Amino acid sequence: MKIDGKHFRTIWVDDDGWTVGIIDQTKLPHAFETRGLKSASDAAYAIKEMLVRGAPLIGATAAYGICLALREDASDENLEAASNMLLATRPTAVNLRWAIDEMLHTVRNLPRKKRVIAAYARAAEICDEDVEMCRMIGVHGLKLIKELARSKKGKPLNVLTHCNAGWLATVDWGTATSPLYQAHEAGIPIHVWVDETRPRNQGAALTAYELGHEEIPHTIIADNAGGHLMQRGEVDLVITGTDRTAANGDVANKIGTYLKALAAADNEIPFYVALPHTTIDWTLQNGFEIPIEERGAEEVTQMTGRTSEGEVITVDIAAPGSAAANPAFDVSPARLVTGLITERGLCEASLDGLLGLYPEMIDDE
């Protein structure tokens, strides 16, 4: 998608043919800065410190992390060490494990001298496939938006989203935002309620930034405002992303998603979750088995922002000495999810629904 009218992906290979370029998302929306990753440790650092974040982009960065590791040392021992280092960066998004497994599968049986080229080729494919899957999520989600927009009789369809499941969380297009971008392109009037998404504010900082650069009408709201707006009939549809979807259709996503799912159910508002197949964890029977990342207390007790003089500073917002807890994700049970929007189409949030779209996962034994 575009920043100041120029098309970007979130990850690329620099002109030298091997350095991995990323947008440093910790600097947004106050500054647009790119970084070059030159080692597997750089890639692990970028994921852990959230220079890159969002389930699909975490996977893509890990894939390039393996490439960088192999450039340094293409031995089996280094491959294993780099895989373990990358896997340990963030626990919830299953795309990380998926991408590393893909890379290991690609290079493991190759002679050492062929590994680097094969790895870069597979990492590039993983990125291209992600772009195509997200584009198709948009194609399928657009049908849903068109249907709901009909009853609005030309008035904007109000869509609420939580966190950033936009193009910055993927390689391009986004998951939850892809249908929104495609609806906007198709001339369907939409307006997006953007949950600020405390504590790290990915909604206010990233989703609003994206939508603004694509000129999509949107309004940032405090996370606590969503239920009220739903009661007032000011939300027509909720679409979020997910970091891991269990085989039964339970979805883990950024903390606070569950409360939106509850409020949407109470107000009979459709609540959809958008995901590529790389986010499905077929090994988990339900969402309560998904590991939930616990992050630092300072993300709750402090906030970072820009002063009117343009300086970016971090300030304390809590009573000194109080403890703070920071679970980063929660699980919305499948019963609260109206449907899943995948690259293969829409389905019920259930094992049967998912297997209907991914019949190759049916276990014949």
Ligand code: MRU
């Ligand atoms: O902690 P983050 O910023 O990596 O969390 C991101 C989310 O929760 C997204 O909604 C999710 O990864 C889906 S991204 C397409």
